[in-house]
Amino acid sequence: MLNPADDAFVQKLAEAVPDLWLGAPEPRYLEEPRGRWKGQAGVLAKPATTAQVSALMAFCHAARVGVVPYGGGTGLVGGQVCSDGPAPVLVSLEKMTALRAMDAQSLVIEAGATLQTVQDHAASAGRRFPLTLASQGSAQIGGCLATNAGGVNVLRYGNARALCLGLEVVLADGTIWHGLKRLAKDNTGYDLRDLVIGAEGSLGLITAASLRLYEPPAVEGTAVFAVTSPQAAVELLGLAQARFAGCVSAFELISGWGLGFLRDVGPEVHLPFAQDPDWSVLIDLGLPAGMEAEAAFADLYEAAGDRVTDAVVAQSAAQAAQLWQMRESIPLANRRIGAISSHDIAVPVAAIPDFIAEATALLNAMGDFRLNCFGHVGDGNLHFNVFPAEGRSRSDYDAPPVMEAVHKLVVERFDGSISAEHGIGRLKVGELARTADPAKLAMMQAVKTALDPRGILNPGVILPAPQKP
C-alpha cells in the first residue's frame, strides 16, 4: 500500500529538492477530456531538469508515495487522473521543452514539448515528424510516447513507437536510464525502449526522446471518395496500395452518422458532398517527384469502378485542410452528442466489413441507439461509438453492458484489440483483466514488479494498484 503525499511529505520533499517547483494544482490538472473522473493530488511538481525528476522520484520511492505523470491532459482513458487511493504527486514536465539536438534524420527533445512544437522544429529544418493528432497543440511528446499514440498517419509511418529512436527515462527509484540513441538499428539487448513506450508512465518517466524525421513527400494530395460500403472501402485501400505502395499516407473511414452529427450539433465545417454518403474515405497520398496527385486519384477512381459513387479531389492546400477539418471535427461533434460508450477497437483490416455489420446488428438487438463508426481503416482501427437515440440522454442507458458486449465481439469473434490507440489507462483495467490472455497478464505483472517493486509509478494504470499487504 502506498502513502499519501500529505503536507508533511510535501514539506520534506521541498527541503530535499530545494529548486523543484511545487504547488497546488489548478483544476485543469485534475480533469480529463470526457469528464468521467475527477483527479486528486497531494501536490503538483514541475521539475525543470532531468536531475530534478531523478531526485523527486528517489524521494517518492523512499517514501512509498505514488507519482502520476500529467502531459497535455488529452488522454481519453484516465491515465492522467488518479481519482482514488492515497493522494499522489502529480508531475508535469511542462518546463522541460528544450530541443537538445537536431540533424536531417532525427531530433532530441525534452518530454514536455507539445507535439505541435516537435512538428514545427522538424518543419524548420525542411523535415517532417509525421505523428498527427487532433490534440497536437496540447498533447506533449512525452505523453504521446507513454501512450504510444496513433493518429491518422500510422498507415504510412507507424505509431509513436515506430517514430522513436531512443529515450531518457527516470526509473522508479530515481535512476536515470540514458538511452537517447539516434540509431535506426541497435540490437544490443532487450528492447527496453518499446517496453517503456506504451507503458503509460507505469514503468518509468520519459524525460526526453530522440525522434525520427522524414523527408516530406515531393508531391502531396488529398481527396474524399464516397464508397458504397465498408467492403468497398477495404477494397479501395487494396487498389490504392497496389498502385501507390508506401505512398498512401492516410486512409480514413467516415460514416454518414458522423456527417449527420456534424450537421446536427457542429462544429460548422464544409461538407464535400451535397448529400452525405453513408460511407466515405478521406485519402492522403504522398508521391514521388514526377507524379501528379490529381492524376493518381483519377487513376484510382477509374480502377475502383462501382465501388465508388463520387469523389472530391482537393485543388489547393486550403481545400485539403477543409477536408481534414471535417474529419478532425467528428470527435468534437461526438462529445457534444455525448457517447454512452466509446470503443477504440482494432481487427484485421480484412475483417472490418464483418465487424461493422456484426457490431451494428448486436447494438440494434440491444436497444435504441445511434452509432458513429469512423477511423483508421488502413490500420484496422475503428472508433465504434454508441450514442443515445434522438431525444434521449446517456443517463437513460446502462453503459457497462454496451462496452462489454462490443469488447466480447472484438476479442472472441475477431481476436481484436479493445484499445487500438488510446491505451488502457484507468478506464479499461477491468476490461483488460477480463479479456487478456492470462500469460500476458502474468508477464506484465512480473515486469511491473521487477521495474517498480513498490508500485509507485502511475498506480492503477494498466494493472490494478498495489493493495494493502
Next chain:
Amino acid sequence: MLNPADDAFVQKLAEAVPDLWLGAPEPRYLEEPRGRWKGQAGVLAKPATTAQVSALMAFCHAARVGVVPYGGGTGLVGGQVCSDGPAPVLVSLEKMTALRAMDAQSLVIEAGATLQTVQDHAASAGRRFPLTLASQGSAQIGGCLATNAGGVNVLRYGNARALCLGLEVVLADGTIWHGLKRLAKDNTGYDLRDLVIGAEGSLGLITAASLRLYEPPAVEGTAVFAVTSPQAAVELLGLAQARFAGCVSAFELISGWGLGFLRDVGPEVHLPFAQDPDWSVLIDLGLPAGMEAEAAFADLYEAAGDRVTDAVVAQSAAQAAQLWQMRESIPLANRRIGAISSHDIAVPVAAIPDFIAEATALLNAMGDFRLNCFGHVGDGNLHFNVFPAEGRSRSDYDAPPVMEAVHKLVVERFDGSISAEHGIGRLKVGELARTADPAKLAMMQAVKTALDPRGILNPGVILPAPQKP
C-alpha cells in the same frame, strides 16, 4: 547454477513427454558459421507441436536444466552454440513449419519455417514479406525474430521487429503466451512482443508468429552508382529520399576493398565497372504505377552532379539479380580472407563519413591491416571488418584490442551501437557489459530475472549465465 542434461535427465524427459523426438545432435547443430566455438548439448529435442515445447520447457524448468534454441544456425554471434557450462537441451523447431493462416495483410506461421518459405507463401498470394537476408534459405523465421534480423530492406520496411504483428511464445516454466494477434495497432498493455523479439531466446521460445505482408511495389528498379566518397553516398541518399520518399527500398554501400576481395578470392561474380570504384552504392527503388525506374535513376544521377562518377542501371530482372549477387557475395569473400575482427556497428546516418575516416585512421595507426567497410548506409549500419595485411594470417594478430578500439570509437565518439543487427549472442556479452549504460544493464537483468527466474533460457546469451550461488 544449472544442472546438466545428463543421461538420467534425458531418460526421465523421454518418459515425461513420450512423443517428443529426442536424439544425439549431428555435428552441424554444434557449429556456427565463423567456426569460433564448438557447441555442446546433452540431447537434441525436435518438438512437433507447441504443446510439446510447453511440456519440454516445464520439465527443464523443474529440473533447472538449460535450454538452447537452435534455428537455422546462421547467427554470427554464437547465440545458438553453448560451449561451456552444464550441457543444455538443444531445441530445434524444424518440425514446426505449418502455415496456420494467411490473408492479404498477414500470415501466421510456425517458427521453424525458413525465411525463404515465408517469402514463398507471401509470393503465392501476390504479396511480399520484405525481410531479406543472404542466409534466408537456412535462417528460420523464429531465429530471425529472436535476433531481430535486419538485412537490406530495413530502410523501407524496418527490421524483423517491425514486420511482426504477434507471437506465440513458450515461457521458461512452460506457460504458453497466446499472442498471435494480427493487428497493426494494439495498445493493450506492455509491448511484450517487442521484448521477446531480439531477446535471442533468453526470455521465451517463439513457436509461431503473425507477420505483416505488403503489396509489392508496382514498378521496381536496381542500379549501382559509383560515388566519390562516403560523404557523397550520404548526400545521394538525401537526394533520393527528397525525390522518392518512402520508395527507396535499399541503399547499400560497397567499398573498393570489398570488390578487390571478390576479385582476389571469389566467388566469381559480374562486377559492373571495368575499374572498381573506391565507393559505390547499390540502390533499389520500388515506385508507384505510372513511374519508370530508369527515368527515376536518370533524374537522381542528374541531381547528384559530381558526387557520382558513373552508374549502371539494371535493364532486366536478371541484371538486377547480378548486381545483388555482387553485394551478397561480399560476406563470403570476407570469410575466405578471414577477418581478425568484424564490427556490426551503427552510427547516426549523418556521421557515417566521419566514422569511416576516423575508424580507418585508428586502424592504420594500430598496425598493418586490410579493411572492408560495407553495408546498410541508409540505416547508419556498417560492417566494418578488419583483415590481415596481404600475405599475413589472422593468427599473427591479437583480435580483442582491435574490437575494443573500434567499439570504443563507436560508443564514446558517436553514441553508436556495437551490434546493429547481429545481436549480442555469447560473442559480445563482455563488450555489452563494458560499454552499455549501467541503468540499461540493470533493467535488462531485472526483466530477465522476472521472466526466467532460474535462468534456464539460452544461458549466457546477452547477460552472463547464472553462477553458483
